[in-house]
Amino acid sequence: MKKALTLLVILTLLASVLCVPLQSSAEGVKYPLINDDDHWDDFPNGGVSVELGKDGNGNYVFSGSIGGTWPATQCVYADPITVDVAKTSLKYDFDVDAGNTNITFLFGNFNFPLSNSALGDVNYEAGSGDLMSATYKGTMKLTDLIESVKNYDSSPFDKSLVVDGKLTFTGILVYSVSGGVITVRKLELVEEDGGDTDDPDSEEPSADVSVEPSEEPSADASADASVEPSEAVSAEEPAESASKPDESKPASVSPAESGAPEQSDPVRILGLELWAFVLVVLAAIAVIAVIVYVIFGRKKK
Numbered sequence: 119m120k121k122a123l124t125l126l127v128i129l130t131l132l133a134s135v136l137c138v139p140l141q142s143s144a145e146g147v148k149y150p151l152i153n154d155d156d157h158w159d160d161f162p163n164g165g166v167s168v169e170l171g172k173d174g175n176g177n178y179v180f181s182g183s184i185g186g187t188w189p190a191t192q193c194v195y196a197d198p199i200t201v202d203v204a205k206t207s208l209k210y211d212f213d214v215d216a217g218n219t220n221i222t223f224l225f226g227n228f229n230f231p232l233s234n235s236a237l238g239d240v241n242y243e244a245g246s247g248d249l250m251s252a253t254y255k256g257t258m259k260l261t262d263l264i265e266s267v268k269n270y271d272s273s274p275f276d277k278s279l280v281v282d283g284k285l286t287f288t289g290i291l292v293y294s295v296s297g298g299v300i301t302v303r304k305l306e307l308v309e310e311d312g313g314d315t316d317d318p319d320s321e322e323p324s325a326d327v328s329v330e331p332s333e334e335p336s337a338d339a340s341a342d343a344s345v346e347p348s349e350a351v352s353a354e355e356p357a358e359s360a361s362k363p364d365e366s367k368p369a370s371v372s373p374a375e376s377g378a379p380e381q382s383d384p385v386r387i388l389g390l391e392l393w394a395f396v397l398v399v400l401a402a403i404a405v406i407a408v409i410v411y412v413i414f415g416r417k418k419k
Contacts, residue, residue, distance in 0.1 A: 149199045149307040151223075151290050152178050161190040168294045178302040183217060183294040194224065194289035199307060203260045203285050206309040208232075211255040217298030218248035221305075224289035225279050234275075236266035244270060248295050260285060260307075 160167050164187030171179050183189050210232065212221075221232040233242055233249050236259075241252040247270035264275045264285070279285060287307070294300060 146205075146308045146310040149201065149287075149309070151199075151287070151305045151307065152193070152302060156193045157196070158191045158193050161192060163187045163189040167191070168292065173301060175303075180219070180292050180294050180300040180302070181298070183297055185217075185296050188220075188293050188295040190220075190291055190293045192224075192289060192291040195287070198286050198288045200284050200286040201260070201307055201309045203264065203280055203283055205311075206260045206285075206307055208258045208260065208263065209256075209304055209306050209308055210258070211304040212300060212302040213253050214249055214251050215299040215301070216251060217294065217296035218243055218246075218250050219295060219298045219300045220246075220248050220291075220293040221300075222291040222293075223287055224291060225276070225286065226288050228276050228279060229291065230263070230275055231268060233268075234263070234266040235269050236262040242270075246270065246295075248293070251298075 158170060164184070166184055166187050166189050167182055168180055168189045168191040169182035170191060171181075173179050180191065222229045223232065231247065233240070233247055237254075238256070240254065241250045242248065243250055247268060264277055264280060267274045292300065
C-alpha cells in the first residue's frame, strides 16, 4: 500500500509539473501593450494632461481631459515588440466612460488606431474617429489589422511595415477626449506557438453601447476632436518623429463588417486553468495521504 501511494504521489507531481509548459504552449506568448514600468510622454491640450493611474482591481485608468480638450499620453517601448502576423492576435477589454478616446499603435514613424475597420461595428464619432462611451471587448487578428483602413478617412495600413511576415510595435498613444475616462483591463498581443489563431466557437468582438455618455459632446467639441495633433501637443515636442502623434488624429472604427472571432478565456482558479488546478489538488491529496499513512503506520508498529 505504501509503495502504491508513493508511486501515485510521484506520478501526480510529474503531471503537475508537465502541465505548466503545456498550459503556456496552449495560450501562446503574451505581450502586454501597457506595463507598470513603461515611460509615458505627456501631450497636453487646452491646459490639461492625461492622468494615468490604477483602479482598485489593478486596471489602468487614463483620464484628465475636460470638455473640448483632447490631451494624449504616449509610450515608446524601450524594447519594441516583434511578432509573427499570421500567428498573432490582439486581445482587448476596456471601458470608455463619459467622453471619448483614441488608442493608437505606433510602428516607427507610422501610427494606426485600434479604431479601424477590423474592429467591427462599434460606437464611434464619425468626424474624428474617436471611440465613444461603451465597453469594448474582443480579439482582432493582426492579419485583419493590416488589411483594414481608418474608416473616417479611408487611410490604409502601411503593409510595407510587415517584413518577412513580422510586424514590430514600437509604442502606444492614448487620448482622453472631452472628459473621457478609459479603464483598460486587457490590451495585449498573443502569439500562438503554431497553427491558426481562429476559434470557430468564440464570440465576435463587441462594443457594449449600453454605457451612455454623461453628456453628449457638443458640436464644437466634435469639431475640436478632429484638429491636427500638431496643435494638441506641447511646445516641447520629442526630438524623434516616432514619438509624436501622427499628422492626422487617429480615427475610430467605422461600422464596417469585420471583426475577428474572440477567443474565450479558459476557466481559471487561483491563476491556473481548471484542469491544471485539479492536478495540483490531486497531488496535494496524494501527499497528505502518504503523510497520514506513514504517521499512523508507525504508531501501529
